Amino acid sequence: MDAAARAREIVKRLRPLYPVLTPALDYHSAYELLVATVLAAQCTDARVNTVTPEFFRRWPDPAALAHAAVGDVEDVVHSTGFFRQKAKNLVAAARRMVSLHGGTVPDTMEALTALPGVARKTANIVLSNALGKNEGIAVDTHVRRLSFRLGLTSSDNPIIIEKDMMPLFARKDWGAINHLLVLHGRAVCKARSPRCDACALGDICPRRGL
Template sequence: MRKKERAKEIYDRLAKRYPSPEPALHWSTPWELLVATALSAQCTDERVNMVTPVFFERWPEISDVAEADVTDIEDVVRSTGFFRNKAKNLKAAATRIMEVYGGEVPKTMAELITLGGVARKTASIVLANAFGVNEGIAVDTHVKRLAFRMGLTTKTDPIQIEKDLMPLYPREQWGDVNHLLVFFGREVCPARKPKCDECELNDICPKKGVK
């Protein structure tokens, strides 16, 4: 099976398993999704979903975060790990949004990645889910692992993996590709003990059993 055919088969099968893919993070505005996604780095979605209600109760508006003391932000996001860097970046992002983008989260990749702590992965998630715009495929640890195991890439750098994945899928599917691979990676194909015996991709997986 050629790579593009395998990629389509993977999407079709996982889309049946997860007919309504959407972020596991809780959010209601583009800013809330940006904050939650930034906090999710090296942290579980469950933990982030415990922290964000406290965060947004304390600072309901982007302007509130821009004016907040960074040490106060650190205290609230501490349990998500790497809290000093995350707090600094969130304050910087909020400040730039207020000063450069009129208090509105920008709607392009080029603009989003100018915000503190926002790289392509976070920007792609915000664009696809908050604005319905697909400018890339968000590559996190699950996408990276499954793309390799399923023979869709041989790269290790997320940017290069994204470049390998994008031509394999229609642009309108780019946002869902991330969700489908993340969900499946968590439930069936985790890093340590992939459940190959119950995997619906087993028959087309060129690296089944690879950890």
């Protein structure tokens, strides 16, 4: 089975196992998902979800955040780690959204990745989940691990992994495959002790048993 056929089979087998394909981060708008995804770097989604209610109460949109003092934002996001850089980037991103995009989250990869603190992974998550646009595949820790184990890439570089994976999956599935691999990585194909005997992909995984 070549990589393209394997990719089709992965989607076919995992979709019934994980019917709900949404981020674990709590959000109600593209702005909220953008903020939450930036805060989730090197932090658990659960922790971020305890921080964002107060964050959005104080700064409910880019215009409000653009006028925030960075020190005040630091205080609110402190528990997410790397809080100084995250606060600095979020305020700067909000100011750019206000000055260049009318106070809204831009809807293109180019404009999103021009925002401070926003790389392709974050942009892909926002575009796919909040704006309904599949411009690429978000490569996080789980996608990085499973894409290698499943023989979809030979690289550990997220940029190269994304380029390797995009031709293998239908564009309509680019957003879904991130969720499917994240969920499967958490439930079955774990980093240290993958449950290969319980894996629905066991017979097509080229690195079964590692």
